Amino acid sequence: MRDKTVTITIDGKQVEAKAGQKIIEAADDAGIYIPRLCHHKDLPPRGHCRLCVVKVDGRPRSSCTIPVEEGMTIENDTEELNAHRRTVLEMMFVEGNHFCPSCETSGNCELQAEGYRLGMVVPKLPYIETHREVDATHPDIFINRDLCILCGRCVRASALQDGKTVFAFEGRGIEKVITVNAEHGLGETLMDVADAAAHVCPTGCLRTKRVGYSVPVGERKYDHNPIGSEIEQAASH
Amino acid sequence: MTTATQNGTRKIVINPVTRVEGHGKVTIQMDEDNHVTQARLHIIEFRGFERFVQGHFYWEVPVLVQRLCGICPVSHHLAASKACDMIVGADSLSPTAEKIRRLMHYGQTFQSHALHFYHLSSPDLLFGFDAPVAQRNVIGVIQAYPEVAKKAVLMRKFGQEVIKATAGKKIHGTGSIPGGVNKHLSQEDRDRLAAEVDTMLEWGVEGLKLCKDVTLASAEKLLPFGTFESNFLSIVREDGCLDLYDGNLRAKDADGKIIFDQVKPEDYLDVIREGVRNWSYMKFPFIHDRGQEKGWYRVGPLARINNCDFIDTPIAEEERQEFMALGKGRPIHATMAYHWARLIELVHSAEKMRELLADPDVLRGELTTTGERRDRGVAIIEAPRGTLIHDYEVDDNDQIRRGNLIVSTTHNNEAMNQAVRVVADQYLEGQAEISEGMLNSIEVGIRAYDPCLSCATHALGQMRLLVQLIGPDGTILDERTRG
Numbered sequence: 001m002r003d004k005t006v007t008i009t010i011d012g013k014q015v016e017a018k019a020g021q022k023i024i025e026a027a028d029d030a031g032i033y034i035p036r037l038c039h040h041k042d043l044p045p046r047g048h049c050r051l052c053v054v055k056v057d058g059r060p061r062s063s064c065t066i067p068v069e070e071g072m073t074i075e076n077d078t079e080e081l082n083a084h085r086r087t088v089l090e091m092m093f094v095e096g097n098h099f100c101p102s103c104e105t106s107g108n109c110e111l112q113a114e115g116y117r118l119g120m121v122v123p124k125l126p127y128i129e130t131h132r133e134v135d136a137t138h139p140d141i142f143i144n145r146d147l148c149i150l151c152g153r154c155v156r157a158s159a160l161q162d163g164k165t166v167f168a169f170e171g172r173g174i175e176k177v178i179t180v181n182a183e184h185g186l187g188e189t190l191m192d193v194a195d196a197a198a199h200v201c202p203t204g205c206l207r208t209k210r211v212g213y214s215v216p217v218g219e220r221k222y223d224h225n226p227i228g229s230e231i232e233q234a235a236s237h
Numbered sequence: 238m239t240t241a242t243q244n245g246t247r248k249i250v251i252n253p254v255t256r257v258e259g260h261g262k263v264t265i266q267m268d269e270d271n272h273v274t275q276a277r278l279h280i281i282e283f284r285g286f287e288r289f290v291q292g293h294f295y296w297e298v299p300v301l302v303q304r305l306c307g308i309c310p311v312s313h314h315l316a317a318s319k320a321c322d323m324i325v326g327a328d329s330l331s332p333t334a335e336k337i338r339r340l341m342h343y344g345q346t347f348q349s350h351a352l353h354f355y356h357l358s359s360p361d362l363l364f365g366f367d368a369p370v371a372q373r374n375v376i377g378v379i380q381a382y383p384e385v386a387k388k389a390v391l392m393r394k395f396g397q398e399v400i401k402a403t404a405g406k407k408i409h410g411t412g413s414i415p416g417g418v419n420k421h422l423s424q425e426d427r428d429r430l431a432a433e434v435d436t437m438l439e440w441g442v443e444g445l446k447l448c449k450d451v452t453l454a455s456a457e458k459l460l461p462f463g464t465f466e467s468n469f470l471s472i473v474r475e476d477g478c479l480d481l482y483d484g485n486l487r488a489k490d491a492d493g494k495i496i497f498d499q500v501k502p503e504d505y506l507d508v509i510r511e512g513v514r515n516w517s518y519m520k521f522p523f524i525h526d527r528g529q530e531k532g533w534y535r536v537g538p539l540a541r542i543n544n545c546d547f548i549d550t551p552i553a554e555e556e557r558q559e560f561m562a563l564g565k566g567r568p569i570h571a572t573m574a575y576h577w578a579r580l581i582e583l584v585h586s587a588e589k590m591r592e593l594l595a596d597p598d599v600l601r602g603e604l605t606t607t608g609e610r611r612d613r614g615v616a617i618i619e620a621p622r623g624t625l626i627h628d629y630e631v632d633d634n635d636q637i638r639r640g641n642l643i644v645s646t647t648h649n650n651e652a653m654n655q656a657v658r659v660v661a662d663q664y665l666e667g668q669a670e671i672s673e674g675m676l677n678s679i680e681v682g683i684r685a686y687d688p689c690l691s692c693a694t695h696a697l698g699q700m701r702l703l704v705q706l707i708g709p710d711g712t713i714l715d716e717r718t719r720g
Binding site for chain 1: 292294296297299300301304404405406409410411412414415419420634635636
């Protein structure tokens with residue numbers, strides 16, 4: 001199956017894709033960036049964040065979970081879809097407590113970077129003013145749940161790459177939070193700073209302690225190039 | 238904005254006070270015979286940073302607390318970083334880190350002092366306290382003294398460029414981190430700034446001369462204006478030298494006698510207490526031994542120049558000696574001498590920047606150091622407006638458990654109230670009609686202290702002033718609106 005190729009069209013451009021590939025992977029290979037937050041190249045897709053939704057033959061589908069099929073016509077970088085994406089981003093911003101100006105992840109944050117790329121200026125939705133618990137019990141890693149967007153990357157990385165299942169979701173709807181498999185916090189788990197799960201968070205939620213602000217302004221990941229430009233540039237070489 | 242009290246006295250309200258950073262109001266009460274019975278500066282904003290740093294990680298604090306202020310955020314950035322140095326056990330920084338932080342601080346002091354003198358205060362000094370309102374502002378300065386105004390703008394710009402080169406951003410940068418800094422100065426930035434610094438020093442000396450000339454030309458009016466005697470507080474270096482970035486506390490009394498000296502930052506609570514009054518959100522600090530009545534003091538440029546034994550840069554030292562000669566062996570107490578002292582510091586900052594920009598350590602070398610972790614960090618820095626104290630306790634999980642900040646303007650609270658009282662006595666006493674110029678005189682007295690009233694709210698250009706004169710029967714006799 002993987003040996004076969006199919007031809008799809010993304011935003012009017014014909015793209016050769018490997019059969020079985022997800023749409024987002026085929027787009028990456030072709031140098032076309034589809035915005036994403038829960039998707040991570042080393043982890044299986046889950047379709048949580050809805051930022052990568054594209055229109056496949058006129059129907060909205062999450063491009064990280066849908067495999068390519070011969071002749072698919074895909075719309076990605078359209079004003080309609082980008083407007084929906086901005087709304088999705090706004091919901092993430094107002095559901096959490098994202099204070100970019102003093103956040104240590106500012107400049108390296110994928111959520112912030114998607115906001116910039118998609119032109120989200122200021123949320124039009126009302127802030128929920130949430131206050132979720134910070135877990136600082138681990139000597140080297142912290143969880144700032146106010147910054148969690150429930151992407152589940154840490155859940156997948158811990159289970160599938162680290163073999164530890166340190167993280168899980170708890171609660172439903174607006175009450176849903178990331179939790180750990182110990183009664184008194186992350187410090188009681190097997191979590192180690194070298195684990196893959198400690199390095200996949202797209203925001204400032206799950207971070208290594210005592211390294212904040214060590215990268216100067218001007219040298220942070222998204223200071224000069226927008227998120228996705230590495231995918232767009234890789235294909236042009 | 239004006240009310241009459243029940244016993245028939247008048248209450249004049251200046252709200253907000255203009256050409257200062259932040260929002261405050263003045264109330265002056267006059268009895269039926271037009272005697273001033275009470276004059277107060279009220280700080281009517283509440284910021285609450287001490288509460289909301291709680292629970293944050295200590296390494297966030299230097300970036301978080303600088304949001305107190307858009308005018309001198311570097312002061313908070315560096316004070317919090319110095320407190321964090323103590324927490325991470327970095328008892329001495331690398332030469333590179335120390336010099337880059339100092340460069341950032343002198344850039345900050347230079348631009349802040351330039352802003353205050355030229356943009357906020359020079360209209361009063363150049364045109365007179367009661368000059369027409371249309372002229373008595375920064376636009377008036379641009380029109381009447383275009384060369385001075387242009388230099389003022391470029392001096393601020395230079396200071397801001399120094400901050401950007403060291404902190405990463407002109408406002409609210411991230412350059413200083415616990416135990417050091419996160420970057421060297423780039424060769425390109427060093428060369429660019431070094432090429433301009435001599436001009437900045439030259440212009441600083443010109444500004445100082447302008448301030449001196451204006452003050453001495455009207456010495457009979459300006460030196461007694463809003464003047465009273467007080468104690469003075471600042472940090473000084475171990476050898477008594479002026480040091481804006483680091484040192485130990487020294488206090489002198491009104492005669493210049495030492496009250497205490499070389500008190501380490503972590504022991505500040507042994508010598509300073511904070512009092513509260515029910516009409517202001519700002520506390521009233523005082524020297525513990527002397528009590529609240531006699532222990533209040535002044536901080537800022539005048540206190541620093543009065544307190545230090547010498548300055549380690551040649552031009553500023555020469556100017557200090559000339560300035561101190563005015564006191565004939567006693568400290569200088571004139572409120573308007575703050576401007577003069579401020580410009581001596583502006584020149585000192587330019588001289589210091591010149592030294593540092595010629596130092597190869599800022600281009601290379603170790604950026605951070607650490608040592609044994611502690612659960613408390615206290616630091617004192619001389620912000621442009623005066624002594625700034627940051628004090629934090631940290632728990633085992635690296636989260637801030639308690640924060641205490643005493644900012645420069647808080648130290649000067651009682652002094653500014655004194656200035657309001659003295660100017661009100663000098664200008665309003667016995668007056669049935671209150672002119673706009675008289676009210677501006679009150680503001681001139683406050684403005685000399687360069688207060689940052691809320692440490693974040695800067696409504697320059699948008700502030701309104703409404704003053705009503707209300708007779709004993711409650712009727713409005715006179716009303717003036719500005720802004």
